[in-house]
Amino acid sequence: MFFENGQEAGMRLKTRKRLSLLILVLGLPAYIIVAVILVNWMDDRWGRQPIWIELAVYVLLGVIWILPLRRVFTGIGREE
Numbered sequence: 001m002f003f004e005n006g007q008e009a010g011m012r013l014k015t016r017k018r019l020s021l022l023i024l025v026l027g028l029p030a031y032i033i034v035a036v037i038l039v040n041w042m043d044d045r046w047g048r049q050p051i052w053i054e055l056a057v058y059v060l061l062g063v064i065w066i067l068p069l070r071r072v073f074t075g076i077g078r079e080e
Contacts, residue, residue, distance in 0.1 A: 010071070011072075013075065013076070013078065016072055016073075016074075016075070016076055017076050019072050020069075020072050020073050020076050023069060023072065028065070031061075031065050035057075035058065035061045035062075038057070038061070039054060039057055039058070042057070
């Protein structure tokens with residue numbers, strides 16, 4: 001969707017850049033901590049899982065975090 005002057009509707013590029021930096025600096029480390037806590041909880045609950053199950057959990061969690069934030073990170077490498 002575009003405005004009359006050709007700009008994209010939604011957040012401005014500068015806002016998305018700042019928000020993406022905030023997400024990467026604060027949100028991603030917090031999400032990594034939550035992922036490790038989840039795998040540790042799985043170890044306590046069901047015992048040590050085979051390495052391929054742990055790897056699958058980490059890969060799945062590594063992909064899931066970006067899905068809701070995809071629009072924020074789209075196009076932030078562009079010039080203003």
